[in-house]
Amino acid sequence: MIAGSQSFIDAMIAPIARVHARVDLLDKQERFLKRLDGSVKELNFSADSKRDVRSEFSLTLINNGDFTWSVGGEIWIDKRIKLWIGLETPTGAIxxxxxxxxxxxxxxxxxxxxEAYFAGGDKWKLFDGSNRGKFTDTTTILKNVPIFQAIxxxxxxxxETNFAFENCATLVPYDLPYQMTDARGKAMKDLAAAAVYDLFYDFNGFLRFRPLLQDVSTVASCWTYDTSQFTLYAGARKSFDSANLYNKVVVVGGSSQTATVSAVAVNNDPNNPISTVNIGERIFHYNNGSPEPLIVDVPHAQYRADYELGEHSxxxxxxxxxxWPNYLHEPGDVITIIDSDTGTSDKFELVRFSIGLRPDGGGLMTGEATRVRKVT
Incomplete structure (x- = not known):
């Protein structure tokens, strides 16, 4: 969660909040060029932890001669934008x-x-391979290099020059070759997955590398939404999804440089409601059934099979x-939802949200939060 001042939080939860949007124009090195205050007519913002390009925006500016939009102008494809959200406090300050x-x-x-309309995404677009970020030649990331360093x-x-990396002692387990048509971001995500870390751009434009959230119950909640109190909450639709529920996992490892290995994990417990005995076989083939080069021996394959069975149970x-909009949230925040209408009182991980902003006010924030419950 973004650290907002107490005056910002007080203004955000007040019955009426006047919203401001600010745009800083930056060059390629992210050096400050110009600030546009009062020119924002509308701003739509979304963030989603399931997207590689986690944050996206669209922006309408009123141009009263404040900027030029052209080749070599103040706003062009070689420039970057830093967005800010402001709230007017009781003292009149923003x-x-x-x-x-x-x-x-x-x-x-x-x-x-x-008016001028602009849209874009966070800096992961530098690596996503859509029209930028592909390898220019065959590249091999070498075994035993620290994963954080390889990324x-x-x-x-x-x-990229701005990093916020948490400690990670995991080494690259195997030589990883990539072709010139592969996205550089794919290699970076592969490495992060091998370390069981998350990799994304944060609200300050820094590339973040941190452990994946494994259990929301072990993390302090950053915000509580409660229908019985004024906590910005306006209600929810509660559901569960069985699409990724499996009771048998098959893992195959190896590559052209190693022998093929395999392992199986299965839930046959007749007392478990999702076992093969009670609902039949629901089989998950790890890596779509293709050999995973990072898995080089049977113990590693079995570990992965057991882990995946646990995840898919x-x-x-x-x-x-x-x-009502909470401008401090990031995807991955742990929040508490207390809603007597849906029988909910627990912690959840905030997966995605979107906010539509206008300087004269805005509508509701929509989002999705999940809590993974093990079936026993």
Whole structure:
């Protein structure tokens, strides 16, 4: 969760909050060029932990001669945008929080309305391979290199200089070859997955590398939404999803340089409601049944099979909710939802949300939070 000042939080939970949006124009090195205050007509922002490009935005600016939009102008495809959200406090001051650094992907200007529309995503677009971020030659990431260093090397090659990495002692387990058509971001995500870490861009435009959240019950909640109190919460739709529920896992490992290995994990417990005995076989083939080069021996394959069986013996409980905008959230936040109408009182991981902002106010924030419950 973004650390907002107490005055910002007080303004956010007040019955009436006046919202401001600020745009900082940056060059490729993210050096400050110009600030646009009061020019924002509308801003739509979304963040989703399941997307590689985690944060996206669209923005409409009123242009009263404050900026130029053209080749070599103040706003162009070679520039970056840092977005801020501000709330007016009781003293009349405006308190701001950052919402990310973005690349420009789409731009439309209208001389009649004197408006300009821009859209884009966070800096993962530097690595996603859509039209940037592919390897320029066959590349091999070598075995026994620290994973954090291998990721940092790839990011620096792609032009990144801002990092917020947590400690990680895991080494690259195997030589990893990539072709010139592969996205650099794929290699970085592969490495993060091998370490069981998350890799994404945060609200300050830093590339973050941190352990994946394994159990929400072990993490302190950053915000409580309660229908019985004024906590911004406006209600939710509760459901569960059995699409990824499996009771048998098959793992195959190996590559052209090693022998093929395999392992199976299965739940045959007649007292378990999701066992093969009670609901039949639901089989999960790890890596779509293809050999995983990172798995080189049977113990490793069995460990992965047992781990995946545990992961797929769970039912995600999903809450699609609405609330008055909470501008401090990030995907991955742990929140508490207390809703007597849905029989809910527990911690959840915030997966995604979207907010539509206008300087004269805005609508509800929509989002999705999940809690994975093990079936025993």
């Amino acid at each position: 308190s701001y929080v950052p919402r990310g650094v973005f690349l420009l992907e789409e731009a439309v200007v209208d001389s009649k309305s004197q 940092m090397d790839q990011a620096q090659t792609g032009g 769970k039912l995600p409980e999903k809450h699609e909710f609405e609330c």
